[in-house]
Amino acid sequence: MKQLKNTEKWGQPSRLAGWLLVPLLMLVIWQIAGQHMNKPWLLPTPMRVAEQLCHPTRIHFNSGSLLSNSLISLLRVLLGFSAAAVIGILSGLLLGSFKTLRSLIEPTLEMIRPLCPVVWLPFAIAVFKLKTLPNLFGIRYSHTIFDQVQLGMLFVIFIGGFFPIFTNTLDGVLTVRQNFILLARTLGASKGQIFYKIALPAALPQIVTGLRQGLGMSWFVIMAAEMMVGVQSGIGYLLMYAADNAAMDLVISCMLIIGGVGAAMMFLMRQSLIHHINWKGREF
Amino acid sequence: MSTSGLDTQYPSQTGQIPLVQLIGVHQQFLSHHGRDFEALQDVCLAIPAHSFVTIVGASGSGKTTLLNLVAGLLQPTSGRIQYHPKLNLKTDLAYVFQHYTLLPWRTVLKNIAFGLELRGMPRQQRFAAARQWIERVGLQGFENAYPHELSGGMRQRTAIAQALAIQPKLLLMDEPFGSLDDNTRTELQQVLIQLQAGSKTTILFVTHNIDEAITLADRIVVFSKTPGRVLAQIQTDSIKSENRTDKEFTDLFIKIRNLIA
Numbered sequence: 001m002k003q004l005k006n007t008e009k010w011g012q013p014s015r016l017a018g019w020l021l022v023p024l025l026m027l028v029i030w031q032i033a034g035q036h037m038n039k040p041w042l043l044p045t046p047m048r049v050a051e052q053l054c055h056p057t058r059i060h061f062n063s064g065s066l067l068s069n070s071l072i073s074l075l076r077v078l079l080g081f082s083a084a085a086v087i088g089i090l091s092g093l094l095l096g097s098f099k100t101l102r103s104l105i106e107p108t109l110e111m112i113r114p115l116c117p118v119v120w121l122p123f124a125i126a127v128f129k130l131k132t133l134p135n136l137f138g139i140r141y142s143h144t145i146f147d148q149v150q151l152g153m154l155f156v157i158f159i160g161g162f163f164p165i166f167t168n169t170l171d172g173v174l175t176v177r178q179n180f181i182l183l184a185r186t187l188g189a190s191k192g193q194i195f196y197k198i199a200l201p202a203a204l205p206q207i208v209t210g211l212r213q214g215l216g217m218s219w220f221v222i223m224a225a226e227m228m229v230g231v232q233s234g235i236g237y238l239l240m241y242a243a244d245n246a247a248m249d250l251v252i253s254c255m256l257i258i259g260g261v262g263a264a265m266m267f268l269m270r271q272s273l274i275h276h277i278n279w280k281g282r283e284f
Numbered sequence: 285m286s287t288s289g290l291d292t293q294y295p296s297q298t299g300q301i302p303l304v305q306l307i308g309v310h311q312q313f314l315s316h317h318g319r320d321f322e323a324l325q326d327v328c329l330a331i332p333a334h335s336f337v338t339i340v341g342a343s344g345s346g347k348t349t350l351l352n353l354v355a356g357l358l359q360p361t362s363g364r365i366q367y368h369p370k371l372n373l374k375t376d377l378a379y380v381f382q383h384y385t386l387l388p389w390r391t392v393l394k395n396i397a398f399g400l401e402l403r404g405m406p407r408q409q410r411f412a413a414a415r416q417w418i419e420r421v422g423l424q425g426f427e428n429a430y431p432h433e434l435s436g437g438m439r440q441r442t443a444i445a446q447a448l449a450i451q452p453k454l455l456l457m458d459e460p461f462g463s464l465d466d467n468t469r470t471e472l473q474q475v476l477i478q479l480q481a482g483s484k485t486t487i488l489f490v491t492h493n494i495d496e497a498i499t500l501a502d503r504i505v506v507f508s509k510t511p512g513r514v515l516a517q518i519q520t521d522s523i524k525s526e527n528r529t530d531k532e533f534t535d536l537f538i539k540i541r542n543l544i545a
Contacts, residue, residue: 179384186355186379187399187450197402201389279388282432 044249052253060250063241064233070257072148073222073235079133079149080157081218085211088162092169092207097195102170109166117160117217118224121152125228128152148233153225160221161214168210172203205277212269219262301368302330303454303486304354309363311349322511323349326363329505329514331488333368333453336480338489340497341507342544347490350512351456354488355379371453375403378447382459385443386431392418392442393427399450417445421475437468441475448479457489461496473499494540498533506543515543 027046034045052058056067063069095102128151134142141147176199184198226236235254242250311324323346331337331354339347352358353365356373367373378399386395394401396417400410418427421441431439440460447455461469477500480487491497497504498520506516520536 177384179381180387182357183379183381183385183387184398184402185357186377186456187402188374188377189402193402197398198387201387204389276389279430279432282388 041246041248044252048249049252049256052249053256060238060247061241061245063238066235066238066253066257069233069235069238070261072145072233073226074261075145076149076153076234077157077218077222080154080222081161081215083154084158084161084214084218085165088165088210088214089169089207092166093173093200096170096173096199113163113167117156117221120156120159121225121228124152124155125230128155130230153222156221156225157218160217164213164217165207165210168206168213169203172206173199176202201276205280208273208277212266215265215269216262219265223258300332303333303368303371304331305329305366306353307364307366309353309360309365311346311353311358312361325511325513327512327514331486333486334484336487336489336500336502337505338491338497338501339505339507340491340494340540340544341512342509343492344510345507346510346512347507348458351379351458351488351490355456376453377456378450378452379456380443380447380458380460382462385460386439386446388431391428391430392423392434395431395442396445396449398446403450413449414445417449420479421445436464437472440464440472444472444476444479448483448485451483452485455485455487457487459491462491469496476500494537497540498536504540506540
């Protein structure tokens with residue numbers, strides 16, 4: 001079994017090529033095309049982009065650096081996503097356990113869900129203005145990075161992350177294999193034990209799927225939010241600002257960082273939970 | 285329905301209350317078409333304490349329904365089920381299914397300790413008990429394996445240990461060896477017979493394999509096709525013993541096969 005996994009990972013030449021050769025080839029084509037065009041404001045060479053990426057603390061247009069803006073975006077997403085995870089999982093578990101509650105609340109949520117989270121932005125900005133997280137606790141200005149965390153953004157990230165997490169958790173709880181519940185019941189489990197020892201672990205793989213989708217959605221939504229007028233920080237803001245100033249090397253740097261951070265978050269999430277869920281699809 | 289000659293009534297052991305008694309049990313289900321479907325018809329059955337009863341019948345003869353009724357997972361449409369006054373369904377019952385009978389997110393050790401965990405036994409104690417069961421069913425070295433890493437036979441060994449670890453008075457088994465190859469099946473049958481001999485557990489075992497029914501049972505209950513009725517009850521203590529002749533075995537096999545056919 002282990003052997004099989006290893007060959008699957010690196011043994012196939014197509015996999016190796018997919019991870020290394022194809023990206024490398026694209027870099028080479030990009031470099032040649034960039035040199036040939038010689039219009040760095042349209043297509044900077046990878047070398048120029050790499051140069052930007054190698055200086056993450058350089059301040060651009062008085063708008064902060066790649067690093068500082070990335071950290072601000074990351075903080076916004078982590079806060080909004082955490083709220084979405086906690087509330088999404090809890091409400092999924094609650095609605096999955098109590099039928100009456102589900103029939104009361106699920107229709108409303110189903111009506112709100114099809115709304116793309118980004119369309120909440122103008123509404124959120126109108127309601128929350130530019131209030132920040134410290135404002136919520138009565139602090140006007142905390143002189144920390146938290147002053148860059150606007151409530152409106154948190155709200156939209158929350159909406160984006162909430163629905164995939166909630167839907168998957170609910171579905172996971174509702175589709176627990178009947179035999180597992182019967183097994184516990186015949187061994188004398190109480191209702192609480194069936195919830196903690198059967199429903200929760202059985203639903204975990206789907207909860208994790210929800211978390212990954214939710215995190216992806218949050219990261220997606222924050223970029224749209226940071227490109228709105230009036231925003232003064234964040235990697236999405238820096239990207240727009242750089243584009244307005246024809247600094248395409250910076251734009252591409254931002255794009256790579258956005259993609260890289262998103263992928264890294266997904267990877268970490270998956271790795272930290274894989275041991276609890278890799279039984280899925282292999283149960284007998 | 286008369287099965288003259290074969291219908292060996294179980295001798296009424298004077299003063300002995302059966303562990304479970306089914307009296308005129310009918311079970312109807314609402315089928316998908318909305319019409320009633322009769323699964324069991326007038327089933328009368330007594331399961332004596334400490335016995336090994338096998339139920340044999342074609343598929344669709346309501347055998348699983350019968351187990352679910354005895355387990356208290358279903359209420360009979362009519363008729364009743366009487367339990368021995370000392371039998372507490374909540375604590376004295378274990379049930380082994382053919383599939384999905386282990387929790388895939390738990391290791392072998394934690395699966396076997398599951399029933400004890402539900403009873404609130406402290407961690408160290410229940411793991412010690414589970415380790416003893418791992419030895420008894422011959423799974424040493426696989427304590428920390430997950431069910432998906434085990435062969436079918438090892439999975440059912442784990443399931444047997446999981447069920448017996450709570451020292452149930454009544455063990456229900458629904459074709460537990462149905463998906464195993466013949467060798468593994470024979471091996472596990474012997475494991476099960478030995479484990480029951482050393483315990484006070486009563487086993488109610490459903491199978492469609494006549495050979496298996498004869499090998500394991502003190503007593504065989506033969507079920508008809510839909511709706512399930514008891515065709516015959518056969519006392520087989522003598523046939524189970526080591527010095528049975530092949531002829532006895534074969535004769536019984538043919539009789540049961542003709543009954544079911």
